[in-house]
Amino acid sequence: MSVKVGQKAPEFEANAFVDGGFKKVKLSDYKDKWVVLCFYPGDFTFV
Amino acid sequence: MLSCSVDSQFTHKIWQEVELSKMVDGGVQFPMLSDTGGKIGNLYGVYDEEGGVNIRGRFIIDPDGVVQAMEVLTPPVGRNFTELIRQVQAFQHVRETGEPTPAGWQPGKKTLKPGPDLVGKVWETWKIGD
Numbered sequence: 261m262s263v264k265v266g267q268k269a270p271e272f273e274a275n276a277f278v279d280g281g282f283k284k285v286k287l288s289d290y291k292d293k294w295v296v297l298c299f300y301p302g303d304f305t306f307v
Numbered sequence: 308m309l310s311c312s313v314d315s316q317f318t319h320k321i322w323q324e325v326e327l328s329k330m331v332d333g334g335v336q337f338p339m340l341s342d343t344g345g346k347i348g349n350l351y352g353v354y355d356e357e358g359g360v361n362i363r364g365r366f367i368i369d370p371d372g373v374v375q376a377m378e379v380l381t382p383p384v385g386r387n388f389t390e391l392i393r394q395v396q397a398f399q400h401v402r403e404t405g406e407p408t409p410a411g412w413q414p415g416k417k418t419l420k421p422g423p424d425l426v427g428k429v430w431e432t433w434k435i436g437d
Contacts, residue, residue: 263377266373274341274342275315276316277319277323277339279336291372294370294395295308295309296367299348299351302312303314
């Protein structure tokens with residue numbers, strides 16, 4: 261499955277490192293905000 | 308801004324501590340998502356099963372949760388964040404004003420008013436760099 265511009269972004273939930281701690285983050289936590297979702301191959305590489 | 312790789316949240320913590328915090332004052336402020344197994348990457352079409360990693364994909368998602376833009380690169384080439392910010396500003400401008408932004412548009416630059424009068428006349432009203 262893949263996404264298309266002009267269509268809804270698929271919802272997800274993930275464990276995250278944020279503000280020095282760990283928490284669950286969902287895409288829908290950012291409703292009414294602009295989101296840039298950025299994938300990269302791995303930590304300790306350039307992005 | 309949400310970053311996402313197949314690394315665990317624990318690896319993200321170490322990366323932040325040993326490297327990122329030395330590149331950015333106070334470290335990066337956005338959530339670093341763990342996508343172990345590439346489930347999220349699969350949803351977005353950027354998970355490379357052979358390599359077991361997410362390739363360089365980035366998605367601009369508007370306040371309604373709609374994907375407005377995407378860019379996908381193979382791993383060896385890094386990205387241009389100036390262009391990312393320009394695109395976000397352009398999409399925000401379109402959302403606020405309804406005015407489409409021409410090629411290379413920057414905040415404060417000219418926009419176009421599409422309609423029958425503009426057909427064949429873009430060359431008169433807009434030049435590269437306007």
